[in-house]
Amino acid sequence: HATVRGYIHGLVTIDVQNENNDKLSKQTTEDIQMNIKKLLNCHKTKRFPAIQRGGKIDRYVPTAVDLLVEYDFDECVYETNSPYQNIKIMHSQQFGNMLLLDDDP
Template sequence: MEKQIREKFDCSVAKVLPALKRAPLLNPYFTTSDDRIIEYDVDKLVCEERTDFQKVEIYHTKSFGNMLVLDDLQNLAESDLPYTHGLMNKGNEKYEEKEILILGGGDGALLWELLKKAKICDHD
């Protein structure tokens, strides 16, 4: 179909997009910081709150688990944990008696995992 569109209109680029669903109970579409539209398999809104600083939402998705959305931009999801474990080289690195510097830190997941490793916090 994309080839036919390119030939018909004599253009070098053509894209066919899937149809957007109209009026779903929960909006599955999120805009990224670079203005792309991503569709998630959202099945439940877990939490929604407006703070003095931002709009905070937590959605449950079938593919990614709970997903944090700040000011309508998806931030992180439970499925991101393997990425965090990769950053800390989990299972291969020993942290005893080492000083650790976290630059950025973002969501705090790396700090949380390191604190669990150091047995400073007792949550799983």
């Protein structure tokens, strides 16, 4: 499955997803990128890491300026809702335990 978006300034984005949510090999993604570059006759392309969807633990945290940051969370140590906010303590291999208040680190 692929979604293609064109913008008035010439930018074209293509989101490629496989039906089994299996990770595509690096060679496959490079082949797709080169074929698109040839088809569109463009000079510059950029490939971004795949977003992992549907995992046991959500690895992505939006920032205040709407950037999406991926952490290496491997477990939720604690989660509760107080009268004021959602409180989570997530474990990360890189950072140890991380406090998230309303999904804000």
